[in-house]
Amino acid sequence: MKHQVAAGKLKIVYKKQMSNCTKCSNELTGKYCSNCGHAIEIPRIDGHYVVHEIEHVLHFEKGILLTIKELLIRPGQTVKEFIAKDRSKLVKPIIFIIITSLAYTLINHSFHIETEYISFNGEENSVISSIFDWIQNHYGYANIIIGVFIAFWLKLFFKKYEYNFFEILILLCFIIGIEMLIFSVFSLLEGLTKISLLKISGILGISYCCWAIGQFFDKRKAASYFKGLASYILGLITFSFTALLLGLLIGLFFKH
Numbered sequence: 001m002k003h004q005v006a007a008g009k010l011k012i013v014y015k016k017q018m019s020n021c022t023k024c025s026n027e028l029t030g031k032y033c034s035n036c037g038h039a040i041e042i043p044r045i046d047g048h049y050v051v052h053e054i055e056h057v058l059h060f061e062k063g064i065l066l067t068i069k070e071l072l073i074r075p076g077q078t079v080k081e082f083i084a085k086d087r088s089k090l091v092k093p094i095i096f097i098i099i100t101s102l103a104y105t106l107i108n109h110s111f112h113i114e115t116e117y118i119s120f121n122g123e124e125n126s127v128i129s130s131i132f133d134w135i136q137n138h139y140g141y142a143n144i145i146i147g148v149f150i151a152f153w154l155k156l157f158f159k160k161y162e163y164n165f166f167e168i169l170i171l172l173c174f175i176i177g178i179e180m181l182i183f184s185v186f187s188l189l190e191g192l193t194k195i196s197l198l199k200i201s202g203i204l205g206i207s208y209c210c211w212a213i214g215q216f217f218d219k220r221k222a223a224s225y226f227k228g229l230a231s232y233i234l235g236l237i238t239f240s241f242t243a244l245l246l247g248l249l250i251g252l253f254f255k256h
Helices: 047-058 064-073 075-084 093-110 126-137 139-157 165-193 198-218 222-255
Strands: 002-006 009-013
Touching: 064 075, 064 093, 064 165, 075 165, 075 198, 093 139, 093 165, 126 139, 126 222, 139 165, 139 222, 165 198, 198 222
Parallel strands: none
Antiparallel strands: 002 009
């Protein structure tokens, strides 16, 4: 409010106070900045906010259940559509493999079930033991690394196909994520029933991966499924060998 004197009379002039965007300093006239879209009022962090953030990370509002369903029923076509057409329906592949691997790890640790699909007893080399302990306690990140090794072999075996290395890696993030869910379900059942189900989950998990890989490249050819199996096994072997070699080299380096 300003006071102005004009022709001997006192006039009161009201001036609307305008605020500016805290992000770009543009003058604000509504609930959102017309320049950058930033909200004027930031909601307070409360229980609703936390639940919403968890839902956003897990992509519940757009369908983590849909992602699982589609990958179980038609993995090849689903991943092809994600790569070439629509990436909004499915949970992002990196988040998917990390969340599913975390679920497996939590269930496994809760019931104290030794069902790790990669295990190593290397008391003679503490560095190697530490590397494999890290793998067994960080399956989310370890599975992505394993996927890199499997992707290398898939790219080699399916070199005539147009998919690049990173597209194949996205495929593996999705299907290894489902594999971890299979392990999770059987780990939970084993924890509740005390019946050893490791072999069954291992067979189902590997079978699913090989089937999904074959579906992705060429579901009509039996060779696609055998190449998928070979790539999976060779990927695990080369990953394990690399981890062993890395442990040996680090151990030798610190000895000197």
